[in-house]
Structures are given as structure tokens and as C-alpha cells.
Amino acid sequence: MAHCxxxxxxxxxxxTTLVAKLILEMNQRGYRIAVMKHDAHGHYKEAAGxxxxxxxxxxxxxxxxxxxxGIHVFEKKRNPSLEEQLSAYAHLDYVFIEGFKKEKHPKIAVFRTIEQSEIIQALEPEPIAIATDMDDFNFxxxxxxxxxxxxxxxxxxxxxxxxxSK
Known part of the structure; x- marks a missing residue:
């Protein structure tokens, strides 16, 4: 079962930048990674034409x-569940999940401004770690x-x- x-x-x-860098780093360490991205507002569109x-x-x-x-799959489905999709990638080492703030998997809170740091309090359960590039954030x-x-x-x-792992 993949670690999520x-x-x-x-x-x-x-x-997105952090996840992309982590994919490269974890691949160099020999891991196979899948990524699930939340499109909460339904903005994703297939390429025109x-x-x-x-x-x-x-x-x-x-x-x-x-x-x-590779394979690209588009499937119409009402309210698809993250859990259901994760099972399809259980054969990999890790699934990195971008977004899905309200789901219960372990999360790293990512922020760049003091306003964005409010994500720490917004997550339930609380994050397992934080990642920021704020110079003045009091670690x-x-x-x-x-x-x-x-x-x-x-x-x-x-x-x-x-x-x-390892």
C-alpha cells in the first residue's frame, strides 16, 4: 500500500513547486510516486482541439x-472520492496529495505569507509539519x-x- x-x-x-521538487528528490532515492491534485472549483479542462x-x-x-x-483517463463521476482513487495506486511507494484540506490523511502545511499561515489552524487533523520560506516566521x-x-x-x-521508509 502506498504511503499517502x-x-x-x-x-x-x-x-505545486514543492511537490514537483519532492517528486524529483524521491525518484532519485528510488521511490515511485503518484500525485493526486484537488480541483475544488472544477477549473481543469482538457486541451482544446x-x-x-x-x-x-x-x-x-x-x-x-x-x-x-502512459495512460490518461477522463471519467465523468459525481463527487469522486479520494479514497477510491488512492486504491488504484496502492502499488506505488508514495501518493502525494495536493489540496484536499478536509480529508483525514497526514498533511504538511505550506505557506509563504503570514495570511497563508492560517492554514495551520484550518487543517483538521492538525498538520504533521509545516514548510515555509518566510524569513520572519518564528519556527x-x-x-x-x-x-x-x-x-x-x-x-x-x-x-x-x-x-x-528505508
Whole structure:
């Protein structure tokens, strides 16, 4: 079963950049990673003009595109659950989850401003760690392990320790 860890923060907090860097770091350590991203507002769209978009717009319930290096799946589904999707990637080492603030998996709170740091109080359960690049953030006051947002190896080490990997 893959270890699941989330990265939660408000818009422009650095979540995507951190997850992308962690994918590279964890791949170098020999892990296989999947990413699940929450699109809470339904903004994701298939690329305009592609065959798969034409099929979706024509009313197909599912479109599966197979290419030499991967599969892309689009499936219409009301209120898909994160838990249901995670089971499809249980064969991997880790699933990094971006967003899904209200789900119960362990999360690292990510923020770049004092306003964004309110994510710490917004998460239930509370985060297992925080990652920020704020120079003036008082790490001593934080009740959680705290990391510089750019310390990708340190965050990867924490994730390995948290799950008892390696």
C-alpha cells in the first residue's frame, strides 16, 4: 500500500513547486510516486482541439488515451472520492496529495505569507509539519516540525522517517 501524504495551503503558497521538487528528490532515492491534485472549483479542462476533448464534449462518460509512455483517463463521476482513487495506486511507494484540506490523511502545511499561515489552524487533523520560506516566521513557536520550503532533501528525509521508509 502506498504511503499517502498531503500538501495543503492556499493558492500561490508553493504547493505545486514543492511537490514537483519532492517528486524529483524521491525518484532519485528510488521511490515511485503518484500525485493526486484537488480541483475544488472544477477549473481543469482538457486541451482544446484534441480528440479526447472532442469525445468528452460529445458526451462520452469516459475517455482513455493510451500512448507509448502512459495512460490518461477522463471519467465523468459525481463527487469522486479520494479514497477510491488512492486504491488504484496502492502499488506505488508514495501518493502525494495536493489540496484536499478536509480529508483525514497526514498533511504538511505550506505557506509563504503570514495570511497563508492560517492554514495551520484550518487543517483538521492538525498538520504533521509545516514548510515555509518566510524569513520572519518564528519556527520556535510552531508546535510541529518546521522546514524551509526550499529544503527539499530535509522534507524528503522527514517523509521517510514519518512512514518508516528505508
Amino acid at each position: 501524504i498531503g500538501f495543503a495551503g492556499y493558492s500561490d503558497s508553493g504547493k 484534441t480528440d479526447s476533448t472532442t469525445f468528452v464534449e460529445s458526451g462520452a462518460e469516459a475517455v482513455v488515451t493510451l500512448s507509448p509512455d 520556535q513557536l510552531a508546535a510541529f516540525p518546521s522546514f524551509d520550503l526550499n529544503n527539499t532533501p530535509g522534507i524528503a528525509d522527514f517523509i521517510e522517517r514519518y512512514f518508516g
